[in-house]
Amino acid sequence: MSAVKFIALLLLACVYTSHVSATPRVVASIAPVHSLVASVMRGVAEPELLVSAGSSPHAFALAPSDMRALYDADLIVWVGRPLERFLVKSLHTIGNPGAQVAVAELPGMDLLKLRRDGVESGGGFVESRATRGADPHLWLDPRNARLIVTYVARRLAALDARNAQQYAVNARATIARLNDLDARIERQLAPVRHLPFVVFHDAYQYFERRYGLNTAAVIQSDPEASPGARWILDVREAIETEQVRCVFAEPQLNSALVNTVLEDSGARRGSLDPEGADIASGPEGYFILMQRLADSLHGCLAKP
Template identity: 45%
Template sequence: MRVLRRLVILAAVAIAQPAMAAPQVVATIAPLHSLVAAVMVGVGEPTLLLPGNASPHAYTMRPSQARMLADADMVVWVGPQLETFLEKPLATLGGRARVVAMADVAGILRLPVREGGIWEEDGHGDHDHGGHGHEAEEAYDAHLWLDPSNARALAETVAKELAVLDPDNAPAYRRNLDSVTRELDALDAEIQDMLSPVKTRPFLVFHDAYQYFEHRYGLSPIGSITVAADRQPGARRIAAIRDRIHSSGTKCLFREPQFASRIIEPITQGLPVRLGILDPLGGSVPSGPKQYPAMMRALAQAAHACLSTPD
C-alpha cells in the first residue's frame, strides 16, 4: 500500500509539472507570421510585431514592441531592405535570439529592383534606409513572400531553427512543415490556373510591390505610379504614365488599401481605366496560420476580377 501511495504521489507530481514552454517567436509582418504560425501549430503561437495594416517601410516601434523583441527566442523578418527600423534593435539583442532573415534563406529567389520606363528610378532605395547604403549592398526587391516557392523555403528554415531551439517538439515541426508544403503547392497550382487566362493583359500598380507575384504567374505589368506612398508624382511623370496607359491599352490600375487614393485620381481622370485593390500584406485578413494562403488567394482573385472584366 505504501508503494502504491508513493507511485500515486509521483504520478501526480509528474502531471503537475509544467510542460516546456514553446519558444517565444516574433515575426515582423502578417504573411511571415502566418507561415511561422503554421509551422508551430499545436506547439505554440508566434507574436506578430507590426499591425496588419501597417507599412513596414517606415515604421516606428513602440516600447511594448521593443520588449517583444527583448523577450524573443527567435525573430523572423524579411531583412534590412524592408524593415529598416529593426536593424539597430536586432543588433542590440547580442545574439541571445536566433534571427531568421527571409532574404538570407537558402533557396530564396531574389529579384532585382526594377527601374526604367515607368518603373520609378531608385526602386526601394528611396524608402528611408537611414543612409546605410543597402541600395548598393542588397539591391533586391524586398517583397519576397509574394512567391509561394519563397514561402516554402522560409517555412523549411523556420522548422529547422525551431527544432534546434525546441528538440522535444521537432517531430511536430516536421509534421507541420509537411502540411504547410502541401498547402502551398496546392495554392500555387490554384493561382496558376486562376490567372493563366489574364496573364497577357497589361495593368498598372500603385507601387512596385508585386514583382514576385507577377514573375511567378507570368503577369504583364507596365509600371508603377510611385515608389513611396507620400510622394505625389509630378506633372511630367503623370503625363508619362497617362501616355503609357493609352499606348499599352491598359484598362486596370491597382491601388492599395493602406494608402490614400488621391495620388491616383489625376492619372486616371478621363481614361477608361478600372480600379482594383491589391494588398501585399493582407491587412484585412485575420492573423494566424491561414492568413498567408488567404492573402495570396485574395491577391489572385482581385487581379483576375480587374483583368478579366470586359472592356
C-alpha cells in the same frame, strides 16, 4: 502552511515554469511571414506579430512592449534590411544574432533586384543603373514561402526537440497547401497574363514573375515619397498606349493619385494589397492574401 509544503509547492511551480518556457518564444515581423511561421507552430504555440495588420513596415516605430518581445524572443523572423529598416538598429542592440532569421538572406532564397519603376517608351520597366538592393516582397512567390517554412521548421526543431515531430508534420502540410495554392493561381491567371495593368507601388514583382503577368507602370515608385507631375503624366501615357484595362490601388496608400491617373482613361479601378491589411493574423492569412491577389487581378482584367 508548513515549510515542507511551501518548498514542495515552490519546486512544483519551478517545474511547471520550466515546462512552459520550453516552448520557444517566437516573434515575426510582418503578417505574411507571421502566417507562415504560425502554420509551422500550429498546435504548439503562437508566434507574436510585430507589425500589426494595417500598419506599414515602411513607417513603423517600435513601442517599448515590442522591444521587450524582441529581447525575450528565442527566435525572431523578419524579411531583412530592405523592408524593416526600423528593426536594424534594435536587433543590433539586442545582440544574439543566432536568434535572428532574415529570410531574405536564407540560402536558396530567390531574390529579385529592385526596379527603377519607370516606363519605357515601348512599355515595361527600366532597370536601375546602380543596384539598390533586393526587392523585399519575396513572400509573393510561393516557392520562396516554401523555403521559409522549411527553414523555420528546422530552427524550431533545434530549439524545441520535444515538439520537433509536430513542426515537421506542420511544415509538410503547409508545403502541400502552398503547392496546391501555386497551381490553382497559375491556372486562374493564365487567361489574363498578357493583359497590361498599373499598380500603385512596385510590390508585386515576385507575383508577376511567378505567374507571367504584365505590369505596364507604377504610380508611386517610392512608398515614402509622392510622385511628381511628370511621372503621373508618364503613367497616364502608358495607360493610353498600352491599352491598360485596370489600375490597382492599395488600402494603406494615397487613393487620390489613383483617381488622378484614372481620369478620362477608360480603365477600371481595382485594389491589391501585398501584406493583407484586413486579414486576421494566423496560419490562414498567407493563403487568403495570395488568393485575394489572384481574385482581384483576374476579376478586373477578365472583364471585356
